[in-house]
Amino acid sequence: MFAALSSPNIHTPRNMQEYSSIILHYPSSSFWAGGTYIMSRPDAYPSNSLNQEIIYLGGIEELHRFQRNDRFAEFGSMVTLDEIISTGKTVLPKVLIDNIENIGSRLITRRATIGGALASKDVITSFPGTLIVLDANVEVKFIKKKRLHSKWMQLTRLLDRNGHLVLPAQGMISRVRIAFTDKNYQNFSSVGSFMTKGDDAVAVAFATTLNQDLLLNPTIAFTYPKLGILYSRDVDNVLSSLRFPLDDKEYKSLEMILFTFIDSTFQNISELQRARTKGILRNIIDDLNEKALTVPQSEGS
Numbered sequence: 001m002f003a004a005l006s007s008p009n010i011h012t013p014r015n016m017q018e019y020s021s022i023i024l025h026y027p028s029s030s031f032w033a034g035g036t037y038i039m040s041r042p043d044a045y046p047s048n049s050l051n052q053e054i055i056y057l058g059g060i061e062e063l064h065r066f067q068r069n070d071r072f073a074e075f076g077s078m079v080t081l082d083e084i085i086s087t088g089k090t091v092l093p094k095v096l097i098d099n100i101e102n103i104g105s106r107l108i109t110r111r112a113t114i115g116g117a118l119a120s121k122d123v124i125t126s127f128p129g130t131l132i133v134l135d136a137n138v139e140v141k142f143i144k145k146k147r148l149h150s151k152w153m154q155l156t157r158l159l160d161r162n163g164h165l166v167l168p169a170q171g172m173i174s175r176v177r178i179a180f181t182d183k184n185y186q187n188f189s190s191v192g193s194f195m196t197k198g199d200d201a202v203a204v205a206f207a208t209t210l211n212q213d214l215l216l217n218p219t220i221a222f223t224y225p226k227l228g229i230l231y232s233r234d235v236d237n238v239l240s241s242l243r244f245p246l247d248d249k250e251y252k253s254l255e256m257i258l259f260t261f262i263d264s265t266f267q268n269i270s271e272l273q274r275a276r277t278k279g280i281l282r283n284i285i286d287d288l289n290e291k292a293l294t295v296p297q298s299e300g301s
């Protein structure tokens with residue numbers, strides 16, 4: 001029974017030059033960041049695959065760097081979620097902080113990395129949806145013509161029509177840039193376990209500026225861990241057209257429009273996910289209605 005089991009070959013590059021050499025020789029390698037996802041999977045180790053190659057990214061100093069200025073914060077992909085909170089909690093967007101604190105205890109966030117939370121292949125985490133809402137940019141490193149290249153791009157450009165983040169062949173995320181925002185309404189909501197009950201879990205990230213009865217530059221993303229991420233500028237435009245507070249008829253119309261987008265993207269959304277999505281959406285709209293009704297007279301006149 002044990003004859004078929006094999007230990008992986010672990011590569012530990014210390015800089016991007018060494019990483020480039022390794023990925024050229026072993027293009028099918030798996031990346032190991034914090035390990036919170038891999039080690040939570042049943043039968044993750046030992047492996048039945050022969051000649052399994054793993055590149056451990058923790059030794060690359062460049063991927064641990066953090067910097068910020070007046071406009072944005074930039075994190076290397078090996079920066080942990082706990083480090084993001086400790087270095088930027090007072091300036092980073094509330095929706096991002098709420099998302100990190102929702103993911104789990106410090107036992108998890110001290111190991112989980114921002115790159116791993118974005119690039120996990122088998123289960124989509126709640127993190128990409130939040131960064132999409134914040135219009136985050138990522139630096140992608142990839143091999144082309146036997147050389148390592150870098151390119152900055154909006155995270156939305158990596159989102160395919162099925163709602164999955166897709167990197168170039170032999171690509172990895174090396175840095176993430178998050179702009180500071182002055183949007184006065186931000187909401188992150190998650191129901192269910194993304195790791196253990198992904199078939200029924202859902203997360204919604206939303207950010208906008210509520211200006212009297214209008215939403216300015218609203219962005220919303222729905223994440224279903226086993227299906228994908230729904231983000232559409234068309235949905236944002238629908239939200240921009242609303243005037244608050246919404247009555248029940250207007251809310252039902254909005255709900256119908258949103259689920260038309262959801263159902264056209266994901267055919268296998270569960271009834272529990274549907275109910276949970278409706279509940280989160282209802283809570284957001286109720287909150288916005290209340291805020292629109294309590295605008296000071298001097299602002300609303």
